[in-house]
Amino acid sequence: MAxxxxxYSTPWCGYCHRLKSQLDRExxxxxxxxxxxxxxxxxxxxxxxxxxxxxPTLVYADGTAQTNPSLIQVKEKLASLxx
Numbered sequence: 001m002a003x004x005x006x007x008y009s010t011p012w013c014g015y016c017h018r019l020k021s022q023l024d025r026e027x028x029x030x031x032x033x034x035x036x037x038x039x040x041x042x043x044x045x046x047x048x049x050x051x052x053x054x055x056p057t058l059v060y061a062d063g064t065a066q067t068n069p070s071l072i073q074v075k076e077k078l079a080s081l082x083x
Contacts, residue, residue: 003029003030003031004028004029004030004060004061004078004081005030005031005058005059005060005061005074005077005078006030006031006032006033006058006059007019007020007023007030007031007032007033007056007057007058008032008033008035008041008044008045008055008056008057008058008059009032009033009034009035009055009056010034010035010036010055011034011036013055013056015055015056015068016055016056019056019068019069019071019074020032020056022071023071023074026071026075028074028075028078030058035053035055044057044059045057048065048067049065049067054067054068055068056068056069058074058077060077060081061081062081064077
């Protein structure tokens with residue numbers, strides 16, 4: 001399955017680790033970008049979060065973003081994109 005969104009995160013973010021493991025368990029494909037290693041990614045996160053580097057930030061194929069969503073919120077968004 002092709003990835004359906006990009007998760008912007010940091011290595012030390014506990015919320016990122018939790019969501020990543022939930023998504024992996026569900027078999028949901030996604031790309032992950034470490035904003036500490038990719039400066040332009042930090043700018044994407046800031047644009048989605050009023051200038052803040054809040055992670056995890058998920059950016060979907062339609063250009064919308066979610067900040068620290070629950071697994072249910074991610075599944076609902078993916079379902080809306082598929083319909």
